[in-house]
Amino acid sequence: MTKFARVLLGATALTLAVSPALAEKLTIATVNNGDMIRMQKLTDAFTAKNPDIELEWVTLEENVLRQRVTTDIATKGGQYDIMTIGTYEAPIWAKQGWLVELDDMGADYDVDDLLPAIRGGLTVEGKLYAAPFYGESSMVMYRKDLMEKAGLEMPDAPTWDFIKQAAAAMTDKNAEVYGICLRGKAGWGENMAFLSAMANSYGAKWFDMDWKPQFDGEAWKATLTDYLDLMTNYGPPGASNNGFNENLSLFQTGKCGMWIDATVAASFVTNPKDSTVADKVGFALAPDKGLGKRGNWLWAWNLAIPAGSQKTEAAKKFVAWATSKEYLDLVAEKEGWANVPPGTRTSLYENPKYQEAAPFAKMTLESINAADPQHPTVDDVPYVGVQFVAIPEFQGIGTAVGQAFSAALAGSVSAENALANAQAITERTMKKAGYIK
Structure with a gap:
């Protein structure tokens, strides 16, 4: 091996050794539901555009997830940079000052496209504190x-x-x-x-x-x-x-x-x-x-950022990507329109391709719109x-x-x-x- 080759090889090894350390690692706590598992498999599309961000997943059964993230955020444990939380936690934790406001998700995020019933459950005093990954009734x-x-x-x-x-x-x-x-x-x-x-x-x-x-x-x-x-x-x-x-x-x-x-x-x-x-x-x-x-x-699984996080900007980039129209298009390309995360965006239910591929679309939207959190029961x-x-x-x-x-x-x-x-x-x-x- 020539001296030049040895130097080049050494420089390459140094780059490979240093790059992961330079990347900002986001630890994401999520639930073991099918849509979330699918997202993890597709995140190469995100890291390819954001090589300075590394993702670490903590995937948990629903009851365990709730227990872990609640304990962590209440004690300011700082284990997670992004949490998967529900419609129940979002307004309560926002009022406690435990969540970062999602006020700058980018010009192309189109927050007004979020279904009103879903967005309303994640909003406190007009400000969004969690971004819906999928919504459901x-x-x-x-x-x-x-x-x-x-x-x-x-x-x-x-x-x-x-x-x-x-x-x-x-x-x-x-x-x-x-x-x-x-x-x-x-x-x-x-x-x-x-x-x-x-x-x-x-x-x-x-x-x-x-x-x-x-x-x-x-x-x-x-x-x-x-x-x-x-x-x-x-x-x-x-x-x-x-x-x-x-x-x-x-x-x-x-x-x-x-x-x-x-x-x-x-x-x-x-x-x-x-x-x-x-x-x-x-x-x-x-x-x-x-x-x-x-x-x-009425429910949504959402991505939220705990207050006090030292990685807020990187976390917002990921949250915006995972809950965007771009992500829906990515899933449609890889898995077909019927398999995109449902229940979050008006534009999805206006999309003829989705309507054709998803025989359940109309019933889903009707069920979401029929739920009334302000008047949940007869009395x-x-x-x-x-x-x-x-x-x-x-x-x-x-x-x-x-x-x-x-x-x-x-x-x-x-x-x-x-x-x-x-x-x-x-x-x-x-x-x-x-x-x-």
């Missing part, structure tokens, strides 16, 4: 072939009574086909997301106007009783362990006649790469009980939020109540005991927090 996903075999036709706007009738007709336990799959895993964002939305349609509520818990009322009793009847008689075994991802897998492998869950699941159940029933799926609005409210929620309530209550204490209360209801689904306690436990847990917390005496 909930709806019924069902097997058209099994519905036809049962001699039934799914209405666009079904009732809970019809859902029970259809679940019974489609169940064939010998063939491991269950009429309905619903969330049973304990967690304020797991089983309680579904049950709170269902309860709204039954006229139930978490609190009355004086902040007194309402689990001892007839509406919650009817909600939980019907839920347990559906799942015990027509649901899969071990349902108390099933959350979003577990039910998605059951539906994709042909084991569920109906699944009531997040609208974001639609692209996964209709994708022939992943779903054995992709060509057999139909969609309907979340059910109602005839009281003027449907059992659909007036003192709180904002459809499937959650937007107060800091809700994470703890919701998870504890979720554990009580999951235990009832597992058969460990009766419905009556679960409701009594929920009432006692919630009363105790609300008294301690000073809401009630």
Whole structure:
């Protein structure tokens, strides 16, 4: 080897050794949902344009993610430069001064293109504090072939009574086909997301106007009783362990006649790469009980930057890229229009290519627009939020109540005991927090 070659090789090695150190590393905490996993695979497009930024991912199951990021931001731990947070956390944390305002996302970001229902939940005093990666409501996903075999036709706007009738007709336990799959895993964002939305349609509520818990009322009793009847008689075994991802897998492998869950699941159940029933799926609005409210929620998974971050500018670059129109176009190019993250931008729902590729687009948008966080249930309530209550204490209360209801689904306690436990847990917390005496 010549002296020149040795010098050149040495300089190259030095460059390779120094470059990673010079790059600004962003640690991103995110949830293990399909859209987030897909984003990680596509981030070469971002780092190619931003070679001075390195990305490190911490991918967690939903309940674990919430626990970790809440602890980190409340204690100013500084583990993460970007956090994946929900519509629940965004306004509460913004009011605490825990989030960086996203006021300069670039001229081409087009913040006014964000769907008003989704943007509104992330805005405090007119300022955006989290950028939506995908937005969702909930709806019924069902097997058209099994519905036809049962001699039934799914209405666009079904009732809970019809859902029970259809679940019974489609169940064939010998063939491991269950009429309905619903969330049973304990967690304020797991089983309680579904049950709170269902309860709204039954006229139930978490609190009355004086902040007194309402689990001892007839509406919650009817909600939980019907839920347990559906799942015990027509649901899969071990349902108390099933959350979003577990039910998605059951539906994709042909084991569920109906699944009531997040609208974001639609692209996964209709994708022939992943779903054995992709060509057999139909969609309907979340059910109602005839009281003027449907059992659909409103949610977005969002990217936010914790206040006090030393890497704010780099973090904003990534957040802007991952929630941009450019990113939607990238996913469409790589995965097809049906698989772009839904529920965030008006322009997506006006795009003929998306409308053609996504048979669920209209139902998704209708479900998102129908959810009303300001008036979530039949009666007036003192709180904002459809499937959650937007107060800091809700994470703890919701998870504890979720554990009580999951235990009832597992058969460990009766419905009556679960409701009594929920009432006692919630009363105790609300008294301690000073809401009630």
